[in-house]
Amino acid sequence: MRIVGVDLGGTRIRVALLDENYTLLKRVEEPTRSWEGPAVTIPRILNLIAGIIDASDEPVQAIGISSPGPIDPVTGRIVSPPNLQGWVDIPLGRIAQERFPGIPTYIGNDANVAALAEVYNGAARGHTHAIYITVSTGIGGGIVIDGKLFTGAHGLAGELGHTVILVDGERVSTLEIEASGPGLARYVARRIREGAQSLVTEMVNGDLDAITGKTVGQAAQAGDPLALEAVTRSGRLIGYSIASLMHLFNPTIFVVGGGVSNLGELLFEPMRQAARAHVIDPAYYEQAAIVPAALGEDVAIIGAAALAIQELEAAGRN
Amino acid sequence: MRIVGVDLGGTRIRVALLDENYTLLKRVEEPTRSWEGPAVTIPRILNLIAGIIDASDEPVQAIGISSPGPIDPVTGRIVSPPNLQGWVDIPLGRIAQERFPGIPTYIGNDANVAALAEVYNGAARGHTHAIYITVSTGIGGGIVIDGKLFTGAHGLAGELGHTVILVDGERVSTLEIEASGPGLARYVARRIREGAQSLVTEMVNGDLDAITGKTVGQAAQAGDPLALEAVTRSGRLIGYSIASLMHLFNPTIFVVGGGVSNLGELLFEPMRQAARAHVIDPAYYEQAAIVPAALGEDVAIIGAAALAIQELEAAGRN
Numbered sequence: 001m002r003i004v005g006v007d008l009g010g011t012r013i014r015v016a017l018l019d020e021n022y023t024l025l026k027r028v029e030e031p032t033r034s035w036e037g038p039a040v041t042i043p044r045i046l047n048l049i050a051g052i053i054d055a056s057d058e059p060v061q062a063i064g065i066s067s068p069g070p071i072d073p074v075t076g077r078i079v080s081p082p083n084l085q086g087w088v089d090i091p092l093g094r095i096a097q098e099r100f101p102g103i104p105t106y107i108g109n110d111a112n113v114a115a116l117a118e119v120y121n122g123a124a125r126g127h128t129h130a131i132y133i134t135v136s137t138g139i140g141g142g143i144v145i146d147g148k149l150f151t152g153a154h155g156l157a158g159e160l161g162h163t164v165i166l167v168d169g170e171r172v173s174t175l176e177i178e179a180s181g182p183g184l185a186r187y188v189a190r191r192i193r194e195g196a197q198s199l200v201t202e203m204v205n206g207d208l209d210a211i212t213g214k215t216v217g218q219a220a221q222a223g224d225p226l227a228l229e230a231v232t233r234s235g236r237l238i239g240y241s242i243a244s245l246m247h248l249f250n251p252t253i254f255v256v257g258g259g260v261s262n263l264g265e266l267l268f269e270p271m272r273q274a275a276r277a278h279v280i281d282p283a284y285y286e287q288a289a290i291v292p293a294a295l296g297e298d299v300a301i302i303g304a305a306a307l308a309i310q311e312l313e314a315a316g317r318n
Numbered sequence: 319m320r321i322v323g324v325d326l327g328g329t330r331i332r333v334a335l336l337d338e339n340y341t342l343l344k345r346v347e348e349p350t351r352s353w354e355g356p357a358v359t360i361p362r363i364l365n366l367i368a369g370i371i372d373a374s375d376e377p378v379q380a381i382g383i384s385s386p387g388p389i390d391p392v393t394g395r396i397v398s399p400p401n402l403q404g405w406v407d408i409p410l411g412r413i414a415q416e417r418f419p420g421i422p423t424y425i426g427n428d429a430n431v432a433a434l435a436e437v438y439n440g441a442a443r444g445h446t447h448a449i450y451i452t453v454s455t456g457i458g459g460g461i462v463i464d465g466k467l468f469t470g471a472h473g474l475a476g477e478l479g480h481t482v483i484l485v486d487g488e489r490v491s492t493l494e495i496e497a498s499g500p501g502l503a504r505y506v507a508r509r510i511r512e513g514a515q516s517l518v519t520e521m522v523n524g525d526l527d528a529i530t531g532k533t534v535g536q537a538a539q540a541g542d543p544l545a546l547e548a549v550t551r552s553g554r555l556i557g558y559s560i561a562s563l564m565h566l567f568n569p570t571i572f573v574v575g576g577g578v579s580n581l582g583e584l585l586f587e588p589m590r591q592a593a594r595a596h597v598i599d600p601a602y603y604e605q606a607a608i609v610p611a612a613l614g615e616d617v618a619i620i621g622a623a624a625l626a627i628q629e630l631e632a633a634g635r636n
Contacts, residue, residue, distance in 0.1 A: 143566070150463070151568070152569065153447035153570045154605050155568070156568040156599070156601060156605075157568035158565075158566065159565035159566070159598070160565065162565040163562035164561060164596055165485055166484065167484050167555065167558060168484070168486045237485065240482040241482070243481075244482050247478065247480040248476065250469070250471050250474040250475035251471055252471045252472075278482055278490060280477070280480050281388065284474060287472050
C-alpha cells in the first residue's frame with residue numbers, strides 16, 4: 001500500500017510517501033510562506049503531492065492531509081486557522097480531490113491526526129481509547145474512541161484546550177489560556193511585575209513583553225524558582241483537566257506532546273500528581289497511563305496517512 | 319417485543335413491562351428499604367421481575383436494570399453506591415441472569431440509562447450525539463455517541479459531575495461540589511454566615527445546617543435575592559461545563575434533568591448565557607440545543623428498557 005501524507009504547517013509544508021506500516025519511503029519539504037496566500041501556496045502543495053505520486057513505485061491509494069484547524073470534516077474546508085492568515089474558508093480537501101480524481105483525499109486537523117499517529121504508530125500503540133494532548137502555543141487535542149478518531153456530530157469535538165478550568169468570581173479561564181506556552185509567559189511576567197525575582201528578567205533584558213513559553217522553559221531547566229513555579233502550575237492545571245477527561249472518557253492512555261511537553265518530568269510530575277489527587281475512584285487513574293508523545297516532527301505526516309488508511313477502511317466496510 | 323425494565327432506586331423499586339415503543343404495559347412498585355440489605359432486597363426484586371414476566375402476554379426478550387452507580391458494565395456488578403448502603407460489590411446483573419437464564423439481562427447506571435431514555439423516547443429523540451446532565455443531590459450524566467451509550471474503555475465514562483471547574487490557588491473543586499443541590503445549600507449557608515440576609519434563614523428557623531437544595535429552590539421561586547444569586551451561580555457553572563462539553567463532544571443536544579432542573583428558567587437562563595459566552599466559535603453553541611428533560615419518574619424504567627433493546631440489537635449484529 002502507498003499513501004501520501006501531507007503536513008501543512010504554519011512554517012513548513014512536508015509531503016511524504018508512506019507504506020501501510022507508516023514507513024516514510026520518500027519525503028519533500030518547502031517553507032510554507034503563508035503570507036503569499038492560498039492562491040500561491042495551494043498550487044505548490046498540489047505540485048509537491050503530484051511529484052511524490054509520480055515518484056511512487058506503486059499506485060497511491062489515498063492522500064491524507066494534516067492542516068491547522070478548525071476544519072469542517074464533512075467538506076474538508078479549512079475554516080480560518082490562526083497560524084495560516086488569509087486562509088479563510090479554503091476547501092483544500094475538495095481542491096486536492098479535483099486535482100487527483102482517482103485518489104481519495106482526506107483532511108484532518110493537526111492535533112486530531114497527531115492523536116491517530118500516536119495510536120497507530122506511537123506511544124499509544126495498541127490502545128483503542130486514547131487522548132492526545134498537545135501543549136505548545138495553544139493546547140489542542142485528539143480523542144480516539146474504539147480505535148477511531150472521535151469528531152462529534154459536526155466534526156468540532158476534541159478541542160480540550162478550550163475547556164473551562166478556572167472560575168473565580170467574574171474571572172473565567174480555560175486550560176489553554178492558563179497552561180499553554182503563552183500562559184507560562186503571562187504568569188511569569190505577572191509575578192515579576194508583582195516583585196518576584198527571576199532569571200527570566202535578565203534573559204529578556206528587562207522587556208517582560210518579550211517573555212515566551214520557551215524563555216520560561218529554559219529558566220526552569222536552569223533551576224529558576226519562579227519559572228519552576230510556573231511550569232509546576234501548568235502541569236497541575238493540565239493534570240486537573242486529565243482528571244476531568246478520565247471521568248468523561250475513561251481512556252486507557254493519555255499522550256502528551258507539543259513543545260512544552262519537552263520539559264519532561266518538570267511538567268509530567270505535577271501533572272500526574274494532580275490527576276491522581278482528583279479522581280473520585282483510584283480506578284480512573286490506574287486504568288490510564290500518562291506518557292510523553294513518541295513521534296517527533298513526522299507526527300503530522302504519519303497522522304495524515306493514518307487518517308487516510310482509517311477512512312479507506314471505513315469506506316471499504318460500507 | 320416485550321422488555322422488563324427495572325428501576326432500582328434508593329427509595330423505591332419499580333418494575334415494568336414495556337413494548338418496543340416504550341409503552342408501559344404493566345408496572346409494580348415497592349419501597350426499597352435498603353437498610354434490609356441486598357440479601358433481603360435482591361430476592362424481592364427477582365420476585366417482582368418474575369411476576370411481571372408471568373403476567374406478560376408475550377415472551378419477554380430481555381431485562382434491563384437501572385441501578386445507582388458506579389457499576390462495572392462488564393460484570394454487571396454494583397460497586398458501592400452512596401445511596402444503597404451495604405451494597406458492596408453486588409453482582410446483580412449475574413444474579414438476575416442466573417435466575418432468568420433464558421432472558422438476556424443488562425444493567426446500567428441510572429444517569430447513563432436516563433440519557434438513553436431521553437434519546438430513545440424523550441427530549442433528545444432523533445439525536446445521535448446527546449449529553450444528559452442530571453442535577454440533584456449529585457451531578458451525573460450520560461453521553462450518547464452515534465446513538466449508543468458511551469462508557470469508555472472500562473465502563474466508567476460520562477461522570478461529568480466530577481470534572482474540575484474551579485481552581486483558585488489551593489482550592490480545587492468540581493461541578494458537583496459547587497452546583498448540585500447540596501452545593502446550592504452550602505453557598506447560601508456560607509453567605510448567610512458572612513452576614514447576608516435571606517428568607518432561607520427563617521425557613522430553617524435559623525439552623526443553617528438544615529438548609530437543603532430544596533429550601534434554596536423554594537426561596538428562589540419566592541424571589542429571595544440570595545437564593546436567586548445561588549441558583550444563578552449554579553446555572554452559570556453548569557453552563558461553563560456545557561461549553562467545555564461542547565468543545566469536547568460537539569453534540570447536537572444537552573438534556574438537563576434532576577430535581578434542581580425543575581427550577582426552570584431560573585437555572586436555564588444563566589446556564590445558556592454562560593455556555594454561549596464561553597465557546598470559541600458560535601457554531602459550538604448554535605449546533606447544540608439545551609433543553610429540559612422530558613421524561614418524569616419513568617425515566618429509569620424506560621432507560622433500562624432502552625439499554626436492553628440496544629444491547630439486544632448489538633448482540634444480533636455480532
